[in-house]
Amino acid sequence: MSEFKNLKITVSLKSPAMVDRFLTIDSILLGIYYRLMTEKNGKSPFVDSIDSIKFLDKKEGVLSGSIWYINPEQKVSFDFVRYTKKPESNKIAAALNSQTLKDESGGEFKAGLFEEEVMATESIHFFVRGDKDFIGRLLSELKFVGKKGAIGFGRVGQIFMEEIEADKGHMLDGNTPSKPLPCAVFKSTSKKIAFYRTRPPYWSNHDLAQCYMPTVSLYEASDESWHNEGLSVDQLQEYVANVTFVRECVKGKAGFSGFTIDDIPQDRKKRWEPYNGEPLKCAVTGTMHSKGASGDMMTMMGINAKNFTDQAYFQNNSFVSEDFLWSIKKDQLTLLGDSLITKDALIHVQGKKKEDGSRFPDFIKDPTKLKPPFSLNVKTTANSQHVCFKGRVAISNGMFPMQLGASTLFVDGDLLMKAIDEVQIVVAGTKEHGISRTHLVGNWAGGNHPELQRVKWTDESEKIIDDFQKKYDSTIRRLIFMVADLK
Numbered sequence: 001m002s003e004f005k006n007l008k009i010t011v012s013l014k015s016p017a018m019v020d021r022f023l024t025i026d027s028i029l030l031g032i033y034y035r036l037m038t039e040k041n042g043k044s045p046f047v048d049s050i051d052s053i054k055f056l057d058k059k060e061g062v063l064s065g066s067i068w069y070i071n072p073e074q075k076v077s078f079d080f081v082r083y084t085k086k087p088e089s090n091k092i093a094a095a096l097n098s099q100t101l102k103d104e105s106g107g108e109f110k111a112g113l114f115e116e117e118v119m120a121t122e123s124i125h126f127f128v129r130g131d132k133d134f135i136g137r138l139l140s141e142l143k144f145v146g147k148k149g150a151i152g153f154g155r156v157g158q159i160f161m162e163e164i165e166a167d168k169g170h171m172l173d174g175n176t177p178s179k180p181l182p183c184a185v186f187k188s189t190s191k192k193i194a195f196y197r198t199r200p201p202y203w204s205n206h207d208l209a210q211c212y213m214p215t216v217s218l219y220e221a222s223d224e225s226w227h228n229e230g231l232s233v234d235q236l237q238e239y240v241a242n243v244t245f246v247r248e249c250v251k252g253k254a255g256f257s258g259f260t261i262d263d264i265p266q267d268r269k270k271r272w273e274p275y276n277g278e279p280l281k282c283a284v285t286g287t288m289h290s291k292g293a294s295g296d297m298m299t300m301m302g303i304n305a306k307n308f309t310d311q312a313y314f315q316n317n318s319f320v321s322e323d324f325l326w327s328i329k330k331d332q333l334t335l336l337g338d339s340l341i342t343k344d345a346l347i348h349v350q351g352k353k354k355e356d357g358s359r360f361p362d363f364i365k366d367p368t369k370l371k372p373p374f375s376l377n378v379k380t381t382a383n384s385q386h387v388c389f390k391g392r393v394a395i396s397n398g399m400f401p402m403q404l405g406a407s408t409l410f411v412d413g414d415l416l417m418k419a420i421d422e423v424q425i426v427v428a429g430t431k432e433h434g435i436s437r438t439h440l441v442g443n444w445a446g447g448n449h450p451e452l453q454r455v456k457w458t459d460e461s462e463k464i465i466d467d468f469q470k471k472y473d474s475t476i477r478r479l480i481f482m483v484a485d486l487k
Contacts, residue, residue: 002131002132002133002134004057004129004130004131005129005130005131005132005163006127006129006163006164006165006166006167006168006169007127007128007129007130007132007135007161007162007163007164008125008126008127008161008162008164008168009025009125009126009127009128009135009139009159009160009161010123010124010125010159010160010161010162011123011124011125011126011142011145011156011157011159012122012123012156012157012158012159012160013120013121013122013123013124013145013154013155013156013157014155014156014157015152015153015154015155016079016118016119016120016153016154017118017119017120017124017144017145017146017153017154018081018116018117018118018119018146018147018148018153018154019068019119019124019145019146019147019154020146020147021067021216021410021473021474021475022067022179022180022196022202022213022214022410023067023068023145023146024065024066024067024126024179024202025065025066025068025126025127025128026056026063026064026065026128026179026200027065027200027201027202028126028142028145029055029056029065029128029135029138029139030053030063030200032138032139032141032142033053033055033138035141036138036141049199050063050199050200054131055130055131055134055135055138056128056129056130056131056135057128057129057130057167057169059170059186060182060185060186061185061198061199062170062179062181062182062185062186062198062199063199063200064128064129064130064167064169064170065126065127065128065169065179066126066127066128066168066169066170066172066178066179066214067126067178067179067214068124068125068126068145069124069125069126069218069219069220070121070123070124070125070218070219070470071123071125071219072219072470074121074122074123074470075121075122075466076119076120076121076218076466076469076470077119077120077121077466078117078118078119078120078469078474079117079118079120080115080116080117080118081115081116081118081153116147116148117474118153124145127164127167127168127169127172127178128169129167129169130169132161132163135161136161139159139161140159142156142159143155143156144156170186171186171188172214172220172222173222175188175189175190175222175223175226176188176190176214176215176221176222176223177190177211177212177213177214177223178214179214180194180196180197180198180202180211180212180213180214181198181211181212182198182209182210182211183209183210183211183212184209184210186212188212188223189226190212190213190223190225190226190398191225191226191228191231191232191233191396191398191399191414192212192213192214192215192223192225192396192398192399192412192413192414193210193211193212193213193233193395193396193398193399194210194211194213194392194394194395194396194399194400194401194410195208195209195210195211195239195392195393195395195401196208196209196211196213197209198211205286205392206286208239208392209239210237210395213399213410213412215412215414215415216410216412216415216472216473216475216476217415217470217471217472217473218469218470218471218473219470219471221471224414225398225399225413225414228368228398228414228417230367230368230397231367231368231396231397231398231413231414232371232372232396232397232398233372233395233396233398234372234373234395234396236372236373236393236395239287239393240287240393241282241285241286241287241323242375242388242389242390242391242392242393242403243285243323243324243326243327243388243389244285244287244289244321244323245341245373245375245393246327246336246341246375246388247323247326247327249341249342249343249344249375250341250347253347257329258326259322259325259326259328259329261274261293261325263325263329264293268295271295272293272294272295273293273294273295274293275291275292275293275294275319276290276291277290278290280292280317280319281317281319282319282320282321282323282324283317283318283319283320284320284321284324284389285321285323285324287321287323289321289322289323291321291322292319292320292321292322292323292324292325293319293320293325294318294319294320295318295320327388327389336377336387336388337377337378337379337387338360338377338378338379339375339376339377339387340360340363340370340374340375340376340377341374341375341376341377342371342373342374342375343373343374361482361483364416364479364482364483365420365483366417367397367398367400367411367413367416367417368397368417370394370397370400370413371397372394372395372396372397372400373393373394373395374393374394374400375388375391375393375394375403376391376394376400376401376402376403377391377402377403378402378403378404378405378482379405380404380405380406387403387405388403390403390406390408391403391408392408396413397413398412398413398414399411399412399413399414400413402475402479404478409475409478410475411475411476411479412473412475412476415471415472415476416472416476416479416480419468419471419472419476419477419480420480420483422468422471423437423440423441423480426440426464426468427440434461435461435464435465437480437481439461439465440464440465440468440469440477440480441477441478441480441481442481
């Protein structure tokens with residue numbers, strides 16, 4: 001391997017892209033690397049370790065490789081696209097050695113309609129420290145970035161690598177992470193802290209740790225959350241599954257009766273045995289529990305097919321925890337939709353006022369009211385199965401997860417507060433430039449939205465909207481849109 005260099009990698013985009021805000025260059029490079037190794041060796045050499053990765057720098061056991069950024073002067077436009085996902089039920093059934101009916105209306109083979117934000121811009125760039133020549137060879141194989149490359153999104157044009165003086169593969173500056181970094185070994189005064197994975201694959205929910213999170217502005221911006229005295233972090237050091245946290249918060253409260261082995265249907269009960277002994281890892285939540293039930297995979301599949309659609313959460317064992325059994329009760333899940341759940345078991349349901357007159361949107365408008373730890377869930381369908389099962393516990397109001405249906409969004413609380421203030425200021429000048437909240441947070445490329453057509457579209461108004469959307473990512477803009485009384 002050659003001597004490591006500090007690199008800036010610029011990827012030009014030939015088509016709009018669906019790019020997760022926390023997509024890192026090291027995960028892209030490792031995806032290419034393992035694919036090439038698989039083609040060479042005939043099998044995947046992937047292991048859940050970074051010890052064998054020699055072409056990227058490491059600090060405190062974390063690979064170098066930032067999230068993506070854009071240049072502040074770049075033009076950016078957004079829109080939404082819908083697509084249908086239809087699982088290959090034949091292959092799934094064969095892999096599970098299952099005779100399960102190929103019913104795509106529900107269960108593990110359920111088809112779905114998804115909506116994603118797409119971004120059109122000239123290019124994105126990353127920072128990394130590593131072997132320039134080896135990284136260059138890997139990047140020559142990069143054809144697209146982000147989701148749905150097979151149907152034309154995120155097509156890559158030219159790729160430029162340049163050596164830079166500063167090492168930004170872990171930190172943009174002395175206080176601002178450029179990727180999720182474990183709090184246990186990195187130092188920062190940032191209050192943007194969340195449970196996240198510290199090595200690829202970053203999408204996995206297993207082995208999560210307290211991490212300093214990057215700011216979500218699309219351009220390189222310094223973390224200023226430490227200035228905000230209203231932001232706080234809980235000292236919850238160990239990750240617990242959201243269902244575990246929620247169960248402890250609401251245990252014994254009205255409407256939350258819990259779950260017993262007796263609740264299992266009689267035809268399945270004979271294949272289940274209650275377990276109460278040494279802690280085991282739950283096949284669904286991934287956390288250790290000493291109480292639950294063990295049974296064969298088909299029994300677990302039967303329960304899962306009735307209540308969930310997420311195959312990826314099953315591991316190669318047959319133990320499910322009491323918390324998971326509790327979480328599949330429909331009456332519990334119904335109560336958990338659109339909720340903020342805290343340690344003192346306060347449950348704020350959207351649309352309903354609490355005794356002090358506060359409503360769900362009041363907490364969105366002012367993240368300082370969100371006292372960690374908490375669980376924030378918003379359902380997107382008539383059923384509430386996903387929100388408790390897939391959510392994560394928030395340990396900071398400076399950067400907190402919000403479960404929106406099947407999607408886990410990470411909200412930059414510090415920037416959200418600034419965005420709300422800026423919306424008020426811009427909208428106050430409506431008579432001058434004709435910009436409303438809808439223009440700022442909506443994605444109306446080219447002025448096609450009816451409301452946009454009623455105002456005079458100028459270079460000045462376009463720049464105001466463009467600057468706003470580069471500063472505040474889609475998650476922040478989506479939340480502002482949810483707050484109905486913010487004009």
